[in-house]
Amino acid sequence: MTAELIEKEAIDVTKIIPADTKLSEELINRLASAPRLGNEFKAKATIEFNTTEGPKRVYTTVWSVTEKYIQLKNNIHIPIKCVIDIEF
Numbered sequence: 001m002t003a004e005l006i007e008k009e010a011i012d013v014t015k016i017i018p019a020d021t022k023l024s025e026e027l028i029n030r031l032a033s034a035p036r037l038g039n040e041f042k043a044k045a046t047i048e049f050n051t052t053e054g055p056k057r058v059y060t061t062v063w064s065v066t067e068k069y070i071q072l073k074n075n076i077h078i079p080i081k082c083v084i085d086i087e088f
Contacts, residue, residue: 003048003055003084008072011058012051018081019050030086031070034062037088048084055084062086 037043038061047070048057060072069077 003057005057005059008058008060008076009074011056011072011076011078013077015051015053016079016082017050017052018079019084021084023080023083027083027086030088031065031080031083034070034086034088035064038062043088046087047078048086049078049082050084051082 034045037045042061044059044061046057046059047062048055050056058072062070063073064071065080068080070080070083071077
């Protein structure tokens, strides 16, 4: 199934659910690199995450990554356990 591309303002955090797969070490490393990419190089990432409506993708700047969340602009938080993939 191809993930639907949405705007970050359209993210409904109440519909985000855990991904079916366990986070790989490679994905964890890419998540850790995402804030630097956005803050220092002004580059965006494509984040794919799981929702009750199926996978969604958003193309945006990652502001920060904590142990549990990816923070985007406008105080939007995506739980890391719900992330399927991230690409730069």
